[in-house]
Each structure stands twice: as structure tokens, then as C-alpha cells.
Amino acid sequence: MKKITLLLLFPVLLIAQEKATTANTAQSGRYDTNKFSQMYDLLATPNMFRTASGAPGPAYYQQQADYKMDIELDDKNAKLHGSETVTYYNNSPDSLEYLWVQLDQNQMAKDSQTPLAESEKMEQTFPPSNFADKFLKKELERGFVIEHVKDAKGAPLSYTINHTMMRINLASPLKPGTSISFAIKWWYNINNYQTEGGRSGYELFEKEGNRLYVIAQFYPRMAVYNDVEGWQNMQFWGGGEFALPFGNFDVNITVPADHVMEATGELTNRSEVFTAAQLKRYELAQKTFDKPVIIVTQQEAEIAEKGFSDKKKTWKFSAKNVRDFGIATSRKFIYDAMAVQLNDKVVMAASVYPKEANPLWEETSTRTVAHTLKSYSAHTFDYPYPKAVSVSAADQGMEYPMICWNFGRPDENGNTSEQIKNAMIGVVIHEVGHNFFPMIVNSDERQWTWMDEGLNSFMEYMAEVELGTNFPSRRGPARKIVPYMSGDQKFLEPIMSNSEGIIQFGNNAYAKPATGLNILRETIMGRELFDHAFKVYANRWKFKHPTPEDFFRTMEDASGVDLDWFFRGWFYSTDVVDIGISNVKQYYVTETPTQELKNSRVKKGRFDLEKGPFVYLVEEDNKELRARDKKALKIEDVTLLAEYVATVSDTEKDAFKTPKYFYQVTYNKPGGMLMPILVAITYEDDTVENFKYPAQIWRKNNQNAVKVYATEKAIKKIQLDPELETADIDLTNNTWPKESLKSKFD
Template sequence: MHLKPIKLLTLSSLLFLSTEAIAQQSNYDYKAPFAEPFYTMNGNEYRSASGKPGPKYWQNRADYKIDVALNPEKKELTAKQEITYTNNSPDEMDFVWLQLDQNAFKKDSRGNAVIPLTNSRYGDKGGDFDGGYQIKSVTVNGQKANFLITDTRMQIDLPQNLKASGASLKIGLEYSFISPDYGSDRMGVLDTKNGKIFTMAQWFPRMVVYDDVRGWDTLPYLGAGEFYLEYGDAEVNITVPSNMYVVGSGELLNEKEVYTDTQQKLWDKARNSNATVTIRSAKEVNATAKQKAQGTKTWKFKINNTRDMAWAASTAFILDAAKIDLPSGKKSLAISAYPVESDGKQAWSRSTEYVKASIEHYSQQWFEYPYPAATNVAGNEGGMEYPGIVFCHYTAKGAGLWGVTDHEFGHIWFPMIVGSNERRHGWQDEGFNTFINGISREHFNNGEYASNSTVQEAASRLFNATLEPVMTHPDDMQERNIGTLVYYKPGTALKVLREQVLGKERFDKAFREYIKRWAYKHPTPNDFFRTMENVAGEDLGWFWRSWLFTDWKLDQAITEVKYQDNDYKKGAIITVANLEKIPMPVTLEVKYKDGSSKELKLPVDIWRRNSSWTFKADTTKEIESITLDPKGGLPDVNPSNNVWKANR
């Protein structure tokens, strides 16, 4: 039961406030959020108690060299691959694990088995596709190797043990697969009037991460849980029919071999232009897309210090680009590739503008963009991110296209730079990214797409009774809850932490330090928590527990207001209560009858041993009203008890 607003009474010539406190049923137990210890493990030589990588932190490395050919008629990729795997761990290895994500599209996969009959974005969206890898050969250091495939994992037995602390080996693979048209909203094939667009991801076998937390982290790819990958360099040669254009992660090494002299000059112009330069126009696409291929072309890409590599190919691409200015003085290149169906001034014609603005903002605000290009591809994915390249839906326009472009490129920072374990802790990249997107949206083009919504308006979504805790693994959540729990609630939590708890200056310093410390490394949630606490200088166990580990709610209320000795000149005695389980700082706006106002703030510490708190406000004027959280910065589930008004 919640409190109704309490009203001001006027008695004779004395002006005073009197309230009758209505009995409140509080669900708050102050011992729960502030319980100690929050951390159940101490720091060690691999991960410091301060949140830094420890003095003996290590991670393994995977470098890839791949030759791949696309047969667009069959939708088939055929590849030959070499992995150089370096074991920097203190452990000797007698086997290694690889991820075979394409096997999720086999009819008998574990991922397919858990997809509901309707309304799922995973698998092939209810189709009858039967995909997966055809493995032709596996070698280790040139010797044929024994291997065992279990769903989306491959275990390779090593002919000789791989020594610890820096030893390496080479794994050779030959394989092929048929691409699904719709691949869990992360890859696929889109039909357009000028040809198919192939957006290729999760296309090559990648090393499973071996770390100091779990050893081999072999969770299968079921669909909802995304990726956890080692860093290294990737060199990829992509052979396609000569009439197709290819864009990919990293730097194109052989531009002169695949573009005409005129197109090369336009690329050079784009590298020095803040305005978008068209490389291949809609007119040119319409005129040439259906010309028969004269053999094949091989497009050569390289990307360094990466956790993945993706690419796209089509005869249908309009191509345009503009330079990206980075804080250090370095340059990158914003590129867009899209069909004529996506063209238009309020549609994909603005894509490169959006890419440039997004990358420049995040580089200035948090950490500099590391790749030579940033490419936005129109495909049949709602939106999906990879190092240096993203896939966004070809029908997106206006605010929708800005939002998905900015979101997917925000993922360059989480998890491409800060390489957290998405499969277990999806909130640690999607939630962080949703948070930084909110700041970027306000910044873009003087607030062109800025939102006027408040955090309070989201309370019913954030604290829905059907929700699991945010720390739940994505594969263990109801699919309908993933958007809230992986994206929106943790993103809102960081916004609240920044604006209501720490303040922007302290938060931003700590958040930047987290990115700097864990760039191209593998942080756990505790590494994030400890970094934020140590740099900001605040014990936040209560906050993490309330927002991420539980399904608690927030409800603050004003329960009593009266003047000291019935004299408004002596100040007001105000009582506030915490009626639900989440404690938060208190902000009150006192409005006076003369039209002036005053803000009062109370720290979260008032709730450390109390479910209600009475304090004196040094007011000297008659009060018209008092409002809790006047700007709607907290997701209070019952704002009706947040306002006290005086009788007239």
C-alpha cells in the first residue's frame, strides 16, 4: 500500500504544517543491500583487487590466415585456414577447443532444439534450413590430427603437448558451408533487385578462450548468448565473381587490383573529405549490376589486434565514404555499402554521416577508435556488430538508422576493444553500449534525435515481475526479457550511477580507466565493479547488488511534513521512506509560495540502517509543495507518493 499525498492545514493566524502519517507497508530490509562481503573472492596475481589486470595477467593469442571463396549461386563458402595459436597460460595443453558457430544452423543442433515455434530471432527464424560445416581436413603443425565435434565445438587432440608460457602451434583447416538466408539476425543473404547481399559472420572456426577464470570456456552457441574470443591478427583473402564488391573488417590491401582508376581517385578524395563522397552511385549500380562476371577477383583484407573478422559482398552495393578525424590526429574512413532500395536523403544516404559522427564522438569521449575503416552494410539483420564493420537493416531510416548505426558502432568499444565474455555476461557489452548510446544521441547534430523521456517513465519496464536478474546468462533468460535485461536495465543502471550517485566527473574518469585498463583484454564483472569503486572512491556493492544481482524495485515516498514548532521560519521537518528493496540517494525539490524553490539532497547512507528518515530542512518561507526526484532521474515504481502539496 502506498501513501497518498499529504496536505497542508491552515489554522487561524498560525501558519503551520500538520500531517497524519498513513501506515506504510515497507518491503525494505536495510541489511540486504548493504550486506558484507559483496566480493566473495580476493584479488590475485592475475586480477588485482583494485580492478586492474594483475602483475601476472595473461591471455592466449590466435592469429588467422584464411583464403575463402564465395559461390553466390549455391550460397556456399569454401575456405582454407591456418591458425597460429599461442599459449601464454601457465598450463601445458594436450588438446585445444575451437568454436564452430555455423553448426548452430544444423537441424539437430542444440540451438535449434531450444528455439520456440514462433516469435524468435534465433536460428533460421523457423525455416527448414539444414546448415553447418563440412570439415574436409584438420592438421596440427602439418600433421593430420584427431578431432571430435560436439555441436558448435571442436576438440583437437595435439600430437605433442603445447608447452606453457609462450609456446605456439599451427592448426590447418579446410571446410565449407552453405550460408543461411537468415542467420540468427547476425548474418545472412538479402535479395535485392540488383543482386544478393551476402553479410558473412561467424563464418570461420575460431579458438575458444582459455583463461584464468574457467580454463576452456566451452559454452555452446545457442543463439541468445553472443561471443567470447581471443585477440590476434587476421589476414583474409576473399575470392568472389568479378562483378561483386567486397567490404570487410580492417584494411583493404589491394585497392588498385579491385577498383577502377576513377574509383581509386574517389577513394582518395573521400580520405580527405568531411562530406560524403560517392564511390559507386545508384546510377552505376543500376547500369552494371547485372553484367556477367568475367572470372573472379580476390579482395585482400588485414585487421590487427582483433577478436573477429566479418565481411559482405554484392553486385548491388552503392558505396560512399568520408574521413574520420581522431583525437590523436590520425584518420580513419567511414564507409557505407547499401542497395538502391535503401537510398534516400532520410535513409542510407546519411549512413556515412552517421558513422563518422558516431566514431568521432566515442573516440573523443572514451577511447580512440583503433581500425583503419568503419563500414556500415545494409543487410537483412536488425543490427549486428563486428570489428570495423556492422550490418544494419536495409529499410532503416531517419532516427531508426541513426540509432542502429550508433548502437552497432558503439560495440567497437564493448566488446571489440574491451573483450568481455558476451556469452555469459551479455549486459557487460550490450548494457554498456546502450548507456554510451544515450550520451551519443544527445550529442549528435545538436540533439537532432535527442530524447525527452525520463528514467522514471521506464520503471514499469525495468521492474516487471517476469524479469530475471541482469546477471542471468542470456541463454537462461526468457527471450522476451533479453532486450530489457541485457540492454536497457544495465544501460539505465549506468545512467543512474553517473547522474544520481557518482556524478558525471567521477563516473567518466572511472569508466575511461576501465576501458583503458581492459582494452584488448578479458575483464570479468568483478574487474569492472572493482575498477569503478577504486577510481571513483565509492563502495558500490549495494548498487551492483540492487540493480544487477536481484529483481528488486525502487519506491521512495514522502510520509510526513511539518514546520519546526509550527513556525515555517524555523524550518521544516520532513520524513521520507524507502518502501521497496532498492536504496538510492534522495533528491527533493521544495517549492515556496513566493514562487522560488530549493533543492535538497540526501546520500544513500540514510538507508544503511533505516527504512524511513526524518530530517530538518533549513527553510524560512512557506512551502507550496515538495517533490521527490523532481526530474524523473530514478525509476520509482509509484511516483504518486513522491509529491506533497499544501492546502490553500
């Protein structure tokens, strides 16, 4: 039998469990505050509509709303007139006593509640035009003017308008599995979004008197009815965006004859609205995959913008299975397009823009649309619609199915800074990307902004990286969220906050969720597991209405990774990441026990010091450590080790490591947010070794984690999170020996 020698890596060998000191004293209990507890207390109970796996259940349903519309734009007076027939299908198991319709234009009406609900501050310095706009100008009439609501037979329907919502009162309940058709006629004054605000409207080119229209929320739209909250009839206050059912649209839009238009859906009468030359160019674009083809030229646009035709032209669009409809029209539009191959499907990428956007837009916009469709499709599902259109609209960034408005133009001399160009590329990727979230994966924007903006910002970041140009992304990398997360907690809310209650909207709803997903992908889960789970979520919920629970559950279900701790901390709290090095101890090998060891409780346990022989590791600052022992380990200098090694076979010896230095490192966590511990150890020869400890290292002790390192080379430096992957808000405690950080001035 071989002699067995025990090598101990800690100064204390065994700590016996303390007995209760007062057996007869009752102690207060405590609630489970473990950050690794499952999220049963936060998530909705699974049911037949939405399963515990995060997938739609066997009883899942969603409503459908189909629209047939006739729209006319009065360009001279900036008015829009419309009539629609809505066919609403009740696919729910419930009988509906009334229907709710969204009137989002009423958010700008004179009796709007939005201005009344905002605090104000008296500004003391005004340019004259701003002063006139705020205090002198008569308030214009805004909001929908509803002329009638009628049933399928033409009889008036009872309705009640409550600010931005309209309740249609049914004579008898709409039973499950049935549908109803009704007609609405309306008009409204279109706003100048640059002076009055708004997510759509017109841009006025004062020198020539032309307008460029980006038209949305222009029609009474059905609200969502679902299994989660019944009717989503929350008022539109201006922040939280839109919750809408899917449906089919047939829309006829009459505009001045010299206008060029793009809109949601397929243009069904192209030969009636394009010239013969433009038709040929479009047919060429359908076969061109490497660069855009100019369909309406700048020369043609410049001629049209001087004409102000009194004639009219009707553009007809048809869209299937979309949740909304957007329109862009102007006599100033240049139009280009190219084909994009997505596996076995070809879709069109297109842009419309005024001459003021060139040369930037001609060179950049449609190519960026095409790149976005390829990138997003690779990470989710092949883009299902026939086209995606980018519209140049000053000061705008807004999205609708198949069409979006994007800012970014050269200066008056046609020069574009890198900053403007990158901002324009970023917004095009973001707004085109919204086709996937939430236009297809149709989350409730009115309630949960992060489910579309956050997921889309994450996808935008990946698409920017995939450009291969070292694109300066604003959101995604963990280090960029640190200024927000390290800010005053009075101005922070959890991501899981309603849209209207968020103070720092961009950071909370866009940047922090995007950063969290990037940390999951790069640091916690790894790309393979994350990408598979994210794609499963996108495919489970495309053309459906997911909730946050559906996302959280699917990411776990499809990856096999327990992420409750991450979602609880990152999404439901404002906890920050702060992990540091609190203590580093070096140990030396000796055969002589110190008095501390002799006096320790270890002799009461199985490792009685009298039963040796033992090899001991003793802290470097122990006064009893002899000078001869305070040096790097050589096995032959330690009799017990040398004797032991002599007894083992050559095969076993070949498998032995030869550590010379021994360290115990204590990591602490001043921050509340759990995160893996990422460690880079630099040795005396400047080589670096990386260690990654999963977040579960904190599961039994939320404050401290201790690791032991037996190394062949002396440690020169220990650094936490060397690549800034975890959004650690305090780097001053991340290195040993402690280093002073350079200031921003340095």
C-alpha cells in the first residue's frame, strides 16, 4: 500500500459547524431572498393560451382586422380625408359587447390630455420664432374629425370617444367565431412635425413651398384584444407606441399627379402611376442584386417639384397579414431599389428621398436596407414581406410594416460628416429592423417598450458589427451602459416598467435591454446556445402577440440555461454590476505546522495533527514561517513530497503538474447584480491566463467568492473583466495590485 500524504491549500483545515448557543431561544425566520430563486413570483401562471415553455398554447388565439380604405391627400391645405370599411373577426372564446378603436391623432387635439400631464418649466431665453410658436400662434385644429360610423347596412352605429380611444357600442354581442363589418369616415389636418412634433406629418421646404409627407396613425385602428388583458385600450400619451392586430389591407391613395409614393404593401397599379421608362427601370431593379437602380431620377424629381399639378393620381396598395399601414408621398421624391436574395426568396430593398438627401442617400440607404434584411433574417427568419422601404424624413426615425422614416442628410453643399453618415446608417438599420420586432413578432409596445426597442437595438448592434467597418455602435457593448447604470438611482427604473413611466427612455428601453442580450450572447450563454434560443423565440411568435414571460421562458426552454437570476436582476431591478478583488494571499509550503494550525479546531476532526505527517501551506505574512520555507516550491526540497513522489509510477509522475506558487483570491460583490467572474492573471513573464467562473459561484454566498490558484509562475497582476464584458460600474477595485485609473483628461 502506498503512503498517502495530504496537501492542504488553506491555513484552516476544517471548521466544525457551530452548535446553537441557546437551545431554548426561538429565532425569527426569514424569507427566501436568494437571487437564484426561480421567477414564479414574477411571471404569469402558464395556461392553455401560453405554456410554461414560452410557446403559444393549444388554445392560443388572436383577433384579425381587415381594412379597405380610400384616402385622399389635399396637398394645398395639408389635409387628409379617409373612409374605411373594417371587418373584425372575433377568434376569441369570448363574446364582445363592444369594440375599441384607437384614434391616435387625437393625442394632438386641443383637448388632449398629454400636455396637461407634463410638468413645465419657464424658459427665459427664446429665439423670436420659438417664442412666437409657443406663445403667439393660435393653436391649430388637430385630431380626427369623425364624420360617421355606420354598420354594414349603412345604419349609424353608437360610439363613444374617450380622448385617443373610441368605443363602438354593439347592438348585440359579437359571438366567438363570428365577424362584423362597419364603416368610418373621417378627416384631419396634417401636422408639420418639425414645428409641432409628432411621429408623422409633413416636412415643409419653404423656398419652393413643397411638402414631403410621411403619413401614419392616419386612420382609426382596431385595438388588440387578447388572453392577457382583454382589450388593450390604454390611452396614447405620446410615449408608449402601438398595440395592433394583424389583418389584410387594400388601400387606394389619391394624391397630386406629380407625386411619387411608397407605402405598406404591394403596388397593384404600377403601370398607371409610373412612366414607361420608370417601369423598365423597376423591372431591371428586380433583377439587380449588387447595387441600387435609380427608378425615378433626380432630374425627374427636380422637374416635378416645380410643377404643382392640379391633376390627381390614385396609387393602389395591397398588404397581407400586416399590423399597420404607412405612406410616404411627395413630388420631390427620387426613387431607387435593388433585389435581395434570402434563400429561395427575392425581396426588394428601396429608398425614396429628396435631392437634399443626395449624394448620401443614393450611395448608402438602399444598400443598408439590403444588409439589414440579410442580417436580421439570418438571426430570426427570412423576411416574409415583398419589400422594405427607407424614406428620408428630416428629424424622424419611425417604423411601419415594409416602410420607415429615417433622418440624416448632407449639408447644403452636399457634404456629409462621418458622424451624420453613421447616424443615418444606424437609424436605417434600426427602423428597417423594426419590421421583425414588432411588426412581425408583434409585442405590446404600449405596455412594454423594451420588447420591440430593446430587442431591435440588440439586433441592430449585431447588424452593425456585421458591416465589417468597425462601425461606432451607440448601444450594445457592455461598457456603454455603465454611465447610465452608475447614475442616481432616483432616475432609474427597472426595464420592466410601463412605457409612460420611464425617465431615461433611450437608456432604459433601448440600451439596457440590448446590452443585457449582448452579455447573454457573448459572456453568459455563448453564441451557439443564445442564437438558437433567440431564433426559436422569433419563430414561435412571428405573426403573434408575445409577452415578456414568453420571451424569458423560451430563452431558457430552448437553451437549457437557467436564466431566472439574470432576468430577475437585469430586467426587474436597477441593481448594478460591481465585482472586485478584496483580498489576495500567498501561501508557502512547509512541513512544520504553525501555532495557529496547532490551535485550530482541525485537531477535533478527521485531520488530527497528531496523525500526520502533513504538508502545510502557510500565509506569507505568518511570523512563524521560516525563511527557508518562504520560497518557490521545489518538490525535492520538501521531504514528505519527495518521498511520496518516489512511490508513484512513472506514468503518474508524467501526469503531475509542478506548481511553485500558491494564492488564495477573495472576490467580493459590492453591486447587487449577479454576473460571472471574468479573471485575467498575468504572470511574471507577462503571459496571461484567463478564468471564467459562472454566476452560480454566488449562489451560497452573495457577497464573497474565494478561489485558489496553484501556478508554475509567480502572479504579477490579477484583473477582473479585462474586456469590459459585464457592465461593471467601478473598475477601481478590479485589479491587484491596485492600480490608479486614468482620468478622462489623461
